[in-house]
Amino acid sequence: MTRWNAIWLAIVAALLIAVPTVIGNEFYVNMASQVLIYALFALSINMMLGYGGMVSLGHAGYLGLAGYACILLTINGFDQLSAAILALAFSTVMAGFFGMLSLRAPGLGFIMITLALGQIVWGIAYRANDLTGGDNGLRLPARPMPFGIDLNSAPRFYYFALAVVAVALFFIWRFSRSPFGASLMGARDQPRRMSMLGHNVWLIRWLTFVLAGFWGSVASLLFVYYNLFLSPHALGLQQSAEILLMAILGGASSLAGPIVGAAIITLVKNVISSYVERWNTLLGAIFVIVIIFMPYGLVPGCRELWRRIAQRRKPSASKAASEPAA
Amino acid sequence: MSADTAANGQTPVLELKGLSKSFGGLHAVRGVTFKIMPGDRKAIIGPNGAGKTTLFNLITGIFPASSGQVLLFGQDITGWQSHRRTALGMARTFQITSLFPRLTVLDNVLLAIEGLRPSKFVMWRFLSSYRDVYDKAHQLLEQAAFADRANTEVRYLSHGEQRQLEIVLGLASDPKILLLDEPAAGLSSGESVEMTEFLMRLDPELAILLIEHDMDVVFDLAHTISVLHFGEVLETGKPEQIKNSQKVQEIYLGTG
Numbered sequence A: 001m002t003r004w005n006a007i008w009l010a011i012v013a014a015l016l017i018a019v020p021t022v023i024g025n026e027f028y029v030n031m032a033s034q035v036l037i038y039a040l041f042a043l044s045i046n047m048m049l050g051y052g053g054m055v056s057l058g059h060a061g062y063l064g065l066a067g068y069a070c071i072l073l074t075i076n077g078f079d080q081l082s083a084a085i086l087a088l089a090f091s092t093v094m095a096g097f098f099g100m101l102s103l104r105a106p107g108l109g110f111i112m113i114t115l116a117l118g119q120i121v122w123g124i125a126y127r128a129n130d131l132t133g134g135d136n137g138l139r140l141p142a143r144p145m146p147f148g149i150d151l152n153s154a155p156r157f158y159y160f161a162l163a164v165v166a167v168a169l170f171f172i173w174r175f176s177r178s179p180f181g182a183s184l185m186g187a188r189d190q191p192r193r194m195s196m197l198g199h200n201v202w203l204i205r206w207l208t209f210v211l212a213g214f215w216g217s218v219a220s221l222l223f224v225y226y227n228l229f230l231s232p233h234a235l236g237l238q239q240s241a242e243i244l245l246m247a248i249l250g251g252a253s254s255l256a257g258p259i260v261g262a263a264i265i266t267l268v269k270n271v272i273s274s275y276v277e278r279w280n281t282l283l284g285a286i287f288v289i290v291i292i293f294m295p296y297g298l299v300p301g302c303r304e305l306w307r308r309i310a311q312r313r314k315p316s317a318s319k320a321a322s323e324p325a326a
Numbered sequence B: 001m002s003a004d005t006a007a008n009g010q011t012p013v014l015e016l017k018g019l020s021k022s023f024g025g026l027h028a029v030r031g032v033t034f035k036i037m038p039g040d041r042k043a044i045i046g047p048n049g050a051g052k053t054t055l056f057n058l059i060t061g062i063f064p065a066s067s068g069q070v071l072l073f074g075q076d077i078t079g080w081q082s083h084r085r086t087a088l089g090m091a092r093t094f095q096i097t098s099l100f101p102r103l104t105v106l107d108n109v110l111l112a113i114e115g116l117r118p119s120k121f122v123m124w125r126f127l128s129s130y131r132d133v134y135d136k137a138h139q140l141l142e143q144a145a146f147a148d149r150a151n152t153e154v155r156y157l158s159h160g161e162q163r164q165l166e167i168v169l170g171l172a173s174d175p176k177i178l179l180l181d182e183p184a185a186g187l188s189s190g191e192s193v194e195m196t197e198f199l200m201r202l203d204p205e206l207a208i209l210l211i212e213h214d215m216d217v218v219f220d221l222a223h224t225i226s227v228l229h230f231g232e233v234l235e236t237g238k239p240e241q242i243k244n245s246q247k248v249q250e251i252y253l254g255t256g
């Protein structure tokens, strides 16, 4: 089983690395970069949603915090690296603060407070004209040049984003199998029992909130580097809701789910919207259909489907498990 | 201020002083006061709705007390959160089975053991790499005769096995006092006997506070019994005394 996992990982990695060469077309390579950025947003919100059972409707707020911080610092003379580090630090500290506010109330209260906090960030971005340029937004002068590598071409940026997302994915994978990850899932299912076992449920949730905020902020920096521009429109409720839907659509209980969800929603938004005017409706329809047939999302749903098909062909089942469709 | 000590100079494991709780106008627990010494086995009985579970929730910090004090080893822990009380040596089981149904028996026990270990905050190492935690888990499962079902998902266990696993999870933190909320609820008489024997085999130094409706379990295990009625301790005494008490018979026949 683990050997097949390793082979699968190698195949997926090879495919991802081949994307720019295979696709060629700059428009589609850029879209692949966007998929990666949203995948990281969805992965980070899923640390709370999937493992912790905490539904946040304010995740795009980090786009405002980290994004504006990074642009403002750069404009005011900081070099790109310092700007990035300071922006991440600022945004993560704010996540700590937001976490304290949001976790005062469980369940519905948590959703409402994250929603409110996201809207406050949006409101400030919109209103503080002198700082954020208000509705007109702010421009980042240039993409950073890590180790002197120019990221201006579409394939180069794609590889940069791929590297960042791969590192994040690695951390989140380890996280999900760590003692802490186990406690987080325990606190999701039986909070009272967990406290009686000596676990500090509040602290577990708060740390997860902060970590999700950190990776959300990393995704935000990628977003700003990619677009070289940030305006309040990018951090509204719509954005937060879309990030949440990506994780749910792909399957919050799986590691790959949010990535698949991010890919589908980003592609529908960008590709289909040039053919179908009511792409938002289409997106809604896809979402409803998937959730009706696969209530736990696409990845767990397809896995279950595959298991059933393999079971039906029981005689040759041992061989069949090795070649699921991508 | 200073820790109350019993006549023989020992500090009580647990001491309640005028502990009370009201939900709005309902006084669920009223002025409960008692001490539990190391190795004590005390049962709390009383009709449905008497406030037994609520009393446990006050002792374990799930609800804040309206008034009164809870002392653990002489230390006032009235305002403490549950996990800190566990760290000081308190454990409990729940009247409504509260396990992790989709995890295996082993994983349930691992979570329980991790509860008091600093490694519970580690995020970059696999849980499966902590050999000492696994060893402890297997040892605990061995002791409770669960070793053969270590890899069974808890939802596939029988009700009786789940009730027993509740206790195993409570024991994982090596408590000094164990609070059992109707451990034998829903068990067959054979299973009840098995559970009682299991409880009697536990470390004699472990103090046990037991809520139970099954009188056979109570009389086998308890050294003292307190009767709770409308949130108040009506009577406390040795099992024979309670068995023959006029008042107790009245409330069980009258309102039970």
Ligand SMILES: Nc1ncnc2c1ncn2[C@@H]1O[C@H](COP(=O)(O)OP(=O)(O)OP(=O)(O)O)[C@@H](O)[C@H]1O
Binding pocket: B023, B026, B028, B046, B047, B048, B049, B050, B051, B052, B053, B054, B055, B095
């Ligand atoms: N969270 C709560 N909010 C309001 N009332 C509550 C709450 N918990 C318990 N009560 C009330 O307090 C009273 C005591 O309930 P409790 O569960 O402590 O009884 P019990 O002695 O454990 O009964 P049983 O033998 O049925 O388990 C009941 O009237 C119950 O309705």
Ligand SMILES: [Mg+2]
Binding pocket: B052, B053, B054, B095
């Ligand atoms: Mg009860």
